[in-house]
Amino acid sequence: MIFGIGNSARQDDGLAWAFLDELSKQNKFKGKLHYRYQLNIEDAETVSNAEQVIFVDAFAGKQTESCVFEECKLNGEITYTTHALEPEAIMALCKNVYNVNPKAYVLKIKGKAWELGEELSSEAKKNLNEAINLVSEFI
Amino acid sequence: MSKKIIIEPVTRVEGHGKVTIQLDDNGNVKDSKFHIVEFRGFEKFIQGHPYWQAPLIVQRLCGICPVSHHLAAAKAIDQVVGIDPEDLSPTATKIRKLMHYGQMFQSHALHFFYLAAPDLLMGIESNPALRNVVGVAQEHGELAKKGILMRKFGQEMIKATGGKKIHGISAVPGGVHKNLHQSEIDYFLNGKDIPNINTMIEWSLEVIDFIKDYHSKHAAFLDTFATYPSGHLAMVSKDGSGTLDLYDGNLRSIDSIGNITLNDIPDFQYHKYINEDVEKWSYMKFPYIKHLGRENGWNRVGPLARMNVCTSIDTPLAEQARKDFKDYTGGKPNNMTMHTHWARLIEVLHSAEKMKELLHDEDIKGNELVREGVRRNEGVGVIEAPRGTLIHHYHVNDTGKIEKCNLIVSTTHNNDPMNKAVGWVAQNVIDKKEEITEGMLNQVEVAIRAYDPCLSCATHAMGKMPLELSIFNSKGELIDKKYKS
Numbered sequence: 292m293i294f295g296i297g298n299s300a301r302q303d304d305g306l307a308w309a310f311l312d313e314l315s316k317q318n319k320f321k322g323k324l325h326y327r328y329q330l331n332i333e334d335a336e337t338v339s340n341a342e343q344v345i346f347v348d349a350f351a352g353k354q355t356e357s358c359v360f361e362e363c364k365l366n367g368e369i370t371y372t373t374h375a376l377e378p379e380a381i382m383a384l385c386k387n388v389y390n391v392n393p394k395a396y397v398l399k400i401k402g403k404a405w406e407l408g409e410e411l412s413s414e415a416k417k418n419l420n421e422a423i424n425l426v427s428e429f430i
Numbered sequence: 431m432s433k434k435i436i437i438e439p440v441t442r443v444e445g446h447g448k449v450t451i452q453l454d455d456n457g458n459v460k461d462s463k464f465h466i467v468e469f470r471g472f473e474k475f476i477q478g479h480p481y482w483q484a485p486l487i488v489q490r491l492c493g494i495c496p497v498s499h500h501l502a503a504a505k506a507i508d509q510v511v512g513i514d515p516e517d518l519s520p521t522a523t524k525i526r527k528l529m530h531y532g533q534m535f536q537s538h539a540l541h542f543f544y545l546a547a548p549d550l551l552m553g554i555e556s557n558p559a560l561r562n563v564v565g566v567a568q569e570h571g572e573l574a575k576k577g578i579l580m581r582k583f584g585q586e587m588i589k590a591t592g593g594k595k596i597h598g599i600s601a602v603p604g605g606v607h608k609n610l611h612q613s614e615i616d617y618f619l620n621g622k623d624i625p626n627i628n629t630m631i632e633w634s635l636e637v638i639d640f641i642k643d644y645h646s647k648h649a650a651f652l653d654t655f656a657t658y659p660s661g662h663l664a665m666v667s668k669d670g671s672g673t674l675d676l677y678d679g680n681l682r683s684i685d686s687i688g689n690i691t692l693n694d695i696p697d698f699q700y701h702k703y704i705n706e707d708v709e710k711w712s713y714m715k716f717p718y719i720k721h722l723g724r725e726n727g728w729n730r731v732g733p734l735a736r737m738n739v740c741t742s743i744d745t746p747l748a749e750q751a752r753k754d755f756k757d758y759t760g761g762k763p764n765n766m767t768m769h770t771h772w773a774r775l776i777e778v779l780h781s782a783e784k785m786k787e788l789l790h791d792e793d794i795k796g797n798e799l800v801r802e803g804v805r806r807n808e809g810v811g812v813i814e815a816p817r818g819t820l821i822h823h824y825h826v827n828d829t830g831k832i833e834k835c836n837l838i839v840s841t842t843h844n845n846d847p848m849n850k851a852v853g854w855v856a857q858n859v860i861d862k863k864e865e866i867t868e869g870m871l872n873q874v875e876v877a878i879r880a881y882d883p884c885l886s887c888a889t890h891a892m893g894k895m896p897l898e899l900s901i902f903n904s905k906g907e908l909i910d911k912k913y914k915s
Contacts (some may be wrong), residue, residue: 388575
């Protein structure tokens, strides 16, 4: 099961959705793809049915690599400001409510442009290809 | 030296808000303000777009209550194509209502289980690292599971009726573009894939019992915390009976002791009775009833206001719950901010009952989806959104382009009430305290969260609202202040 988190109307914030689109196009991944603007509490129920989960998101910080694929650890000590939840909190909620703990990973793809617009920046497109290559064997 | 306390961002609300509390040399509260410091400007963005795009575009100002904006805009644009609410086909009206009650159900469930429950169940001064939904799930697993599935049920209803869970596409000028097929209806009735509508009603009743029990154990806190007299504004049915109507009706308001201040005015005449004021320190406007003036004319909106304004609910279980709620104050208006959570759960039950009623209505399978009338140049759509009365108003030119748009969203109505709530906490919790604890600051947020504000929705057109920038040095002293009008 793969969650793509983002907004395709905000340029590179649509990286995760583009990642899911690319997987659909390749038709190799046999699991479920979920498009999300943001994660919310009901996603804890969705992941409780998964064997493995990958959360894909665009990254706007100081990440030097084009993409990073790492384990998603549980984190119940969340601080949060809105209705949205982080993958770590979704996994903690899943464990607390459903008593299951699927293996989970986070794939962060570096973006550059975040204005209104549906086109990914050229750097984001390059990073997207690298992210696909990075995890294609895994999935 | 005087001291300024800043809480930024305010947590567990949608959008970016800031609270400032100004203390004098003796630690007394001099002033408090709830600032809205983010900006959206959809009233400006929409200008020049074809009218039919309004229900699709304006809902994108929010990812939490897009259904409410989708439907309020659609109701307004119906009028632009010559269709008043009573002229929509039964199928279109009922599909939209089903979408609306799904939204009300999921939004209120999310607020209670995710945003309010951590404060209520863990305690407002408990460890902040655990005072969240994950902590609630650890201590109250079954309650959390029901909350998750209630939210999911509402989201699935929105998807079935609106086409998508977020930013639906179903409501179009003069109607809807799809009905429901029997298989889609069965999904909500047979309980095979998700718990069915009867279970949703059962769980809604359980949650009301839960909050009543909680009230019985914490009355001193709930009855006094951030309590202050206010007016209350909501929509009621058009037949004059005062029945709660969340989808379409007339506007009614009462003062803090129950005198009617707006007497069932048609919603499209809102601008004759409601003004909006501005302040330098917030992007959000301050609506008030014109004849009462800025000082006295502000109102709460949302679940508490609706329970105060309406005189009945047209579903039996929620009506009984409303009567129990009214009994608590001997039938008088309830001005206790924390009772908003109780009122919200009554609306959860009402929404579930309405969804059941509509799921068994043959009209939702009907084929007459869209009606057309004679084009007009203006439309007003009003709806009771989860957070309160939501107003969309559009002026359209002869070529079909939107020339002017005014949105008064629920959180904007609650601007003065939220500031009053913050002021109450500042005066009653923080005043004269030598040490300001995290728990005290959380109490400011608890008062705001009772209104479930959506700050993203509540900001206005570019260039219309001033911006204030305060600069503090490392000692916390104000060294410069810039103001842009």
